[in-house]
Amino acid sequence: MMLINGVQIDETFAEAFNMRGTRVIITAQNLKWAYHAANAMTGFATSVIGCGVEAGIERELNIEETPDGRPGLSILMFAMGSKVLMQQLETRMGQCILTCPTAAAFAGIESEDRINLGKNLRFFGDGYQTSKLFSNANGMSKRYWRIPVMDGEFLCEETTGMVRAIGGGNFLILATSQPAALAAAEAAIEAMKQIPNVIMPFPGGVVRSGSKVGSKYKTMFASTNDAFCPTLKGATNTELSPEIESVMEIVIDGLNFEDIAEAMRVGIQAICDLGEASGVKRISAGNYGGKLGPHHFKLHEIMGKSST
Amino acid sequence: MNALTFTLTKKLQFSLNCALLNPSHLANKTPSDIASMLLNYGNSQCRVDEIFEITGSDTQNIHFKNTNNKLEYLGANMASGSMTIDGDAGAYLAYNLKNGEIHCKGNTEAYAACNMVSGLLTIAGNTGDFLGGASAGLRKGMRGGTVIVKGNAGDRVGDQMRRGLILIEGKAGDYCASRMIAGTIGVLGGVGEYACFNMKRGTLLLTKLPNLHATIQDCGSHTLPFLNLMFKSFAQFKTKFSSIQTQRVQRFVGDAACNGNGEILLILPAQ
Secondary structure (H helix, E strand, C coil): CEEECCEEECCCEEEEEEEEEEEEEEECCCHHHHHHHHHHHCCCCCCHHHHCEEEEEEEEECCCCCCCCCCEEEEEEEECCHHHHHHHHHHHHHHHHCCCCCCEEEECCCCCCEEECCCCHHHHHCCCCEEEEEECCCCCEEEEEEEEECCEEEEEECEEECEEEEEEEEEEEEECCHHHHHHHHHHHHHHHCCCCCEECCCHHHCECCCEEECCCCCCCCEEECHHHCHHHCCCCCCCCCCCCCEEEEEEEEECCHHHHHHHHHHHHHHHHHHCHHHCEEEEECCCCCCCCCCEEEEHHHHCHHHCC | CCEEEEEECCCCCCCEECCCCCHHHHCCCCHHHHHHCEEEECCEEEEHHHHEEEECCEEEEEEEECCCCCEECCCCCCCCCEEEEECCECCCCCCCCCCCEEEECCCECCCCCCCCCCCEEEECCCCCCCCCCCCCCCCCCCEEEEEEECCCCCCCCCCCCCEEEEEECCCECCCCCCCCCCCEEEECCCECCCCCCCCCCCEEEECCCCCCCCCCEEEEEEECCHHHHHHHHHHHHCCHHHHCCCCEEEEEEECHHHCCCEEEEEECCCC
């Protein structure tokens, strides 16, 4: 049995699956408006089950890091396939970034696979749109679109890169009370936000409604994870011991296996640092017996160096 | 390997077509092959070694010395390598340049960068009319690449230009950006009459307001964030354009006479 600072780490694994991902850089006159744009674009993007994509703000960018020298944010967006990702990105660009005062959008990742940012959005310009092709010192050229809008010009790069990614990294926090589970989850999220190339797409990074595959109802292909519902301890084949009153899950999507594993490690470590007295008793993970995805994040391997 | 160097030894009475003397065409040729090549000279032909002293062997790095404005089509159709011209060049310098770099340390005649596709042309002195324009009979001029002129340019800079970048540190003559289809032209020293005449699209970046004809419309003063990207892309060329810091411009659009959507951006002091 693995114990870290009195918190039990289950010998299990998180099961993750292949996704397609992209990164977009959003800039604006100031960080406040960059957040308005980014929050709109990543809103209703918690799970591919109902939203099409999973998206989140990766980090803040200072003026030296953005193409146009304004404050900005990087956004990561993931989908199960390239077609959905393209469709969702264009829709969200049009409704959330084009509409947001002073906002501009740029490619945040380079790859041979390209998806549209402003390529089709330019037609909003009704013939007044202008393209500019700028080259850098390496001879690489990038096309940008200037679309006249009521606050001035909307500036948008033509395309961004699309890469292979991983979705569904996760761990479960099992605590003696709901406040204890939430406080531990918040501590984990704060630590995990420091890791690049990952997002935690659910509200505040935390999900309370972990799901299992399938349902007794034919129309549902996912339903509540009853084995981890504390109020069903006596009614189902529970995974919970009697003292557990609340379980919360953190889901991680990322551009590669290593960064997701590192995000899980720092998140679980932050919880363990709170100690057993915080009310957290166990850390577990969600998997489907290895049938869902090829990427297995084994908790004991990830936390191996931290065990006591 | 030393640069393949052509030193002009003959006083030229007529124009000499030097289109064959570029890295792409000379690759894998021996010195004797090069010496025996025939160039069009006036209405006749002459061997290369009758006109130039040839030294060096690196065909991807070509130097021309003791040059004058009778040497036409220098760097024409070039697709790789570099060329340095230690003096003046004749008309059609970098004609249809596809790639590589050409550096002219003197002045050039008309039609420099005519039909240029890609690559870099720098001109340390002045250049003639139709810089980046289209050759007779064609409806598209320069289609890509970058041209830097440290001195002045003649009339009709960028005539029918389709794509690419022309930066002129000095002045440009009349009809600058005439019939321009797209691309960017920057002029620090002012332009003559009828700028953007029949312009369809593209950008003419200026620091001094010229006399504009009636079909160029004033759209007011604006702060345009894309200028930050554009000036960043200029930085690699080490020109006086790199010192421009402002994103504040007065925007003119035209030419309304041909339903054009081109623009003049007049640089204004930062607010």
